[in-house]
Structure formats: structure tokens, C-alpha cells
Amino acid sequence: MNDYGDVVVCAPVTVPYVRRSDKGAAWWLGSALRRLLEASGLAKRQVDGLCLSSFTLAPDGPAPFVQYVGLSPRFLEFLPTGGACGIMALRRAARAVQCGDADVVACIAGDTNGAESFHDLVAQFSSFSRDCVWPYGAGGPNESFALLTEHAMRRTGATRADFGKLCVAQRQWAQRNPLALLRGELTLETYLAARPIAVPLHLLDCVMPCAGADGYLVMRRVHAEVLGLRYVRILATIERHNAFPDDPIQWRGGWAMDADALWQRASIGPDEIDLVETYDDYPVISMLQFEDLGFCAKDAGADFIRRNEFGPGGNFPHNTGGGQLSCGQAGAAGGFLGLVEAVRQLTGAAEGRGVDGARHALIGGFGMINYDRGICTAAAVLAA
Numbered sequence: 157m158n159d160y161g162d163v164v165v166c167a168p169v170t171v172p173y174v175r176r177s178d179k180g181a182a183w184w185l186g187s188a189l190r191r192l193l194e195a196s197g198l199a200k201r202q203v204d205g206l207c208l209s210s211f212t213l214a215p216d217g218p219a220p221f222v223q224y225v226g227l228s229p230r231f232l233e234f235l236p237t238g239g240a241c242g243i244m245a246l247r248r249a250a251r252a253v254q255c256g257d258a259d260v261v262a263c264i265a266g267d268t269n270g271a272e273s274f275h276d277l278v279a280q281f282s283s284f285s286r287d288c289v290w291p292y293g294a295g296g297p298n299e300s301f302a303l304l305t306e307h308a309m310r311r312t313g314a315t316r317a318d319f320g321k322l323c324v325a326q327r328q329w330a331q332r333n334p335l336a337l338l339r340g341e342l343t344l345e346t347y348l349a350a351r352p353i354a355v356p357l358h359l360l361d362c363v364m365p366c367a368g369a370d371g372y373l374v375m376r377r378v379h380a381e382v383l384g385l386r387y388v389r390i391l392a393t394i395e396r397h398n399a400f401p402d403d404p405i406q407w408r409g410g411w412a413m414d415a416d417a418l419w420q421r422a423s424i425g426p427d428e429i430d431l432v433e434t435y436d437d438y439p440v441i442s443m444l445q446f447e448d449l450g451f452c453a454k455d456a457g458a459d460f461i462r463r464n465e466f467g468p469g470g471n472f473p474h475n476t477g478g479g480q481l482s483c484g485q486a487g488a489a490g491g492f493l494g495l496v497e498a499v500r501q502l503t504g505a506a507e508g509r510g511v512d513g514a515r516h517a518l519i520g521g522f523g524m525i526n527y528d529r530g531i532c533t534a535a536a537v538l539a540a
Contacts, residue, residue, distance in 0.1 A: 159421055162377040163250045164387035165538065167195040168499040173337050173368030173484045177268050181212040184266035184486075186225050188369035192262050196373055196383055205231035205258030205374075207245035209265035209488040211238075231258040238523025239435040240395070241265055241491035242370075243534035247393050249374035259375065266369025267487025289527060298362055300525050301438040302354035307405050308440050309356060314458035316356060319439035320347040322474070323360055323481055325467035326436070330478025332468065332509035337366060337484040360481075363437040368486030370496045386503035391516075391537040392421035398531050409522060410533035411448035419450065422537040426450045429537075430514040431473040431501055433494030435522040436480050441530075445520040449535060473511045476501055494519045495536065502540040515540045 169191035171184055185208065193200060206229045208218045216224075218234040231252045235241040242265065249261035289299075308314060324344050330336035342360070350359040373385075380387040394417060396410025411418075419425050426449065434442040443457035451472075452460035466474040477483060477497040480490050498517035500506040521534035 158389065158391045158423070160250045160390040161254060163253050163374060164377045164380050164389055165246065165372055165374055165499055166380045166385040166387040166503070167192055167373040168496040168505065169195055169371050170335050170496060171266065171369040172335055173366045173486050175337065175364075175366050175484070176270065177367035178270060179268060179367070181210045181266060181268045182216060182221055182224055184268060184367060184369040185210060185213070185221065185264050188264040188266055188371040189225055189262055192264070192371050192373055196385060198260065198383070200226055201228070203227060203229070203260050203262050205229050205249060205252050205261030207233045207235060207249050207261060207263040209235045209237070209241035209245060209491060210267055211236060211487045212267045229258070231261065236488065237491070237532045238488060239437065239491045239530070240521035240523040240532035240534040241488055242493070242495040243393055243491075243519060243521045243536045244395055246374065246390065246495065246536060247395060250390055253374055253376060259379065261374045262371060263374060263492070264369060264371035265488040265492040267367060267489060269365050269367040269486070297437065297525055298354040298357060300527055301440065302357045303528055304406055305361070305438065305440040306356055307407060308443065308457070311407060312443070312455050312458040314443065314461070316348060316358070317344065318458050318461045319361060319443075320344050321461055322439045322442055322466060323347055325465070325470065326475045326479045326482050328467040329476050329509055330482030333477045333483070336478040336482045337364065338478070338482045357438065361438055363480045363485040363490070366484035366486050368484070368489050370489045370492035372492075372496055372499060386505070388499050388502045389539045391423070391539050392418050393534065393536040394418045395534045399533060403529075406529035408454065409444055409448050409530065411445060411520065411535055412454070415448060415450050418535055418537065424516060424537070426518075429516050429518045431476055431498065431511045432518045433475055433498050434479075434520040435491070435494060436475055437485060437490065439481070441522050442474070445522070449518065449520060468509065476506065476509055476511060491521055491523060498538055502538060
């Protein structure tokens with residue numbers, strides 16, 4: 157028996173992403189909730205828990221939102237933690253169901269992307285960003301991830317071609333995913349020729365902001381079976397914040413602290429994973445997850461990329477919906493993207509891109525970059 161007993165995940169939904177939107181975050185989140193109700197056959201009154209993630213919901217918060225959409229939850233969590241929020245929501249929702257604090261928890265994340273949305277988010281992302289970065293013209297994640305990427309390249313010997321291999325493979329998956337925004341052919345030559353943004357990052361290393369929402373439901377297995385829903389089991393999860401604060405620059409994430417516990421609780425090892433969904437706003441973060449979650453040794457990420465194939469038909473299926481680098485990053489929904497894709501894969505709902513015989517998936521999360529490091533990390537192992 158795993159840590160989460162008979163609690164399961166089901167009903168993965170996506171409100172299709174768009175590049176720009178004049179609709180507010182509440183519309184996107186409400187649309188995700190509506191799709192969850194439609195997918196499950198549940199009435200609104202039967203959803204008595206909510207985990208909510210968004211960056212652009214302000215000036216509203218989770219309490220006004222539940223009023224707007226007509227929910228009356230007895231369990232409510234707000235998780236504005238970016239790329240770690242999907243797994244954090246899963247952890248809290250599962251514990252709420254286990255403890256009897258809720259019977260059905262809707263986990264939703266989404267954001268809008270208007271003309272000034274990204275500008276406003278970056279300018280006010282944190283007090284550090286507002287006071288120490290933005291005034292000097294270095295606002296936004298590109299410069300921070302350029303710093304992390306350059307450092308990783310020096311440590312591991314990784315090249316732009318190595319990161320490009322990941323991007324090309326993800327685009328191959330995206331071409332099979334009608335929900336991906338970027339579905340045109342991508343070759344390594346095109347990747348390498350893309351214009352520089354913040355050296356060593358070029359255009360196709362950088363995630364594209366967009367608007368959209370994702371969601372899933374958490375409940376007990378018997379409840380899902382009564383509803384006729386396909387579900388996946390939660391074998392293990394981990395979560396860590398502000399890991400290794402003494403490192404002068406991030407070269408490892410909180411996964412490295414807790415990976416052994418993750419695999420011990422899951423009762424399987426990395427070699428038994430059939431597909432991996434890493435948080436991928438920039439390719440270097442996927443490489444760090446390969447290392448820190450035990451798929452290869454630390455600083456061996458570049459060699460690991462060279463030795464494996466990550467696209468359709470490859471030996472290491474990775475970001476099988478295209479990841480954020482091909483689907484787009486709908487704000488906080490980026491933290492849900494990999495988890496929702498993993499549930500689709502394990503329940504046979506990833507039409508046209510299913511990984512044959514997939515039984516186990518690893519999902520990684522990474523969020524809240526603050527100049528030279530991401531503060532929040534998480535991971536989950538799911539089973540069909």
C-alpha cells in the first residue's frame with residue numbers, strides 16, 4: 157500500500173491555449189471547472205474541495221472566485237507557486253480526501269495573457285524582482301535562466317545542440333497533440349539558427365507565454381469507479397522549498413534532497429518509469445531533473461541526453477504532449493501541464509501519441525525563479 161492509499165487522480169482537462177486573450181483569469185479557471193464537471197458527470201454541489209493556482213487572478217483571490225462560480229467547498233487551497241503547483245495541489249488534495257476534509261477536490265490552474273499581463277507579472281513577481289532586478293533592465297526569466305544555463309554548460313559540457321535535441325523531440329510529440337500551440341516542424345538546424353535572446357539562450361530555448369487552463373479531479377478509487385472514470389494511482393510525491401540556499405548559484409534542485417525518499421515510497425526505481433514529464437520552461441531545467449531525480453548521475457546530464465532518444469518511438473519518452481516549449485506556458489497552468497499529460501497517458505486518453513504499455517510516469521515541478529534559482533521543486537510518481 158502506498159502513502160495515499162485508495163486516493164486516485166482522474167478527469168484530466170485542458171481549456172485550449174491561445175496566444176493572447178482579453179478574458180480574465182477567472183474566465184479561464186471557471187472554464188476548467190466546467191470541463192471537469194462535464195468530464196465527470198458531477199454536479200457542482202458534489203465538488204467540496206478546491207485547489208487553485210493562478211498569477212493573474214488579482215485583485216480577486218480564491219474566496220471571491222468560489223463565489224463567482226457558485227462553489228461551496230469545505231476545503232480550499234491557493235497555490236501561486238508556478239511550476240511546482242500541480243504536484244503541490246495533488247499532494248494537498250489527496251491528503252484532504254484521505255483525512256475526510258473533502259470527498260472530491262477539483263484542482264485547477266490557469267492564467268490570462270493580455271497585452272500587459274506578462275509585463276505586469278514580471279515587474280511585480282517578487283520584492284527582489286521589483287527592487288533589485290527590474291529597475292536595472294534585467295527583468296524577466298530569460299536572463300535568470302541564461303545564468304543557470306551557462307553555469308550548467310560549464311559544469312556538464314552540455315552544448316546548445318544537446319538542449320536542441322530535447323526541443324526537437326518535444327516538437328515531434330507536439331505535432332501529435334492538437335492542444336499544442338506550436339506544431340510546425342522543428343529541426344536541429346532551425347533551433348541552432350534561432351536568434352539570440354540572452355546568451356546562451358536563443359529564441360527556441362524560451363517558453364512562450366499564453367493564456368489557458370488545466371485541471372484534474374482527486375477522489376477515492378471507489379468514487380471514480382462509480383462515476384465510470386478512468387483513474388491513476390499516486391505512488392509517491394515530494395516537495396521542497398528553498399533547497400541548498402548556500403549554493404552560490406543553482407546547480408541542483410530540491411529533488412536532489414528527496415529523490416531517494418520518492419523512489420523508496422513508490423517502491424519502484426527510475427528504470428521502471430515508462431514516461432517522464434519534466435517542467436520545461438527552459439531546457440536546462442529538464443536536464444537538472446534528469447540528474448537530480450536519479451535518471452543519471454549529477455553533472456552527467458549532457459551525456460544522458462546524447463545517449464537517449466526522447467521523441468516518439470524513443471527509449472526515453474519525455475514531455476509527451478510537447479511540454480511547455482511547444483504547448484506554451486499559460487502562467488500557473490504550466491505547473492499542471494505535465495501532470496495532466498501523464499494522467500492522459502496512463503489512462504489511454506493521449507490519442508495519437510500514447511506510449512505503448514505505459515504503466516508508470518514521473519512528473520517534475522519547478523517554480524518561482526528568483527534571479528539565480530528556483531525556490532519550489534516537486535515530483536510525483538503515478539501508476540496506471
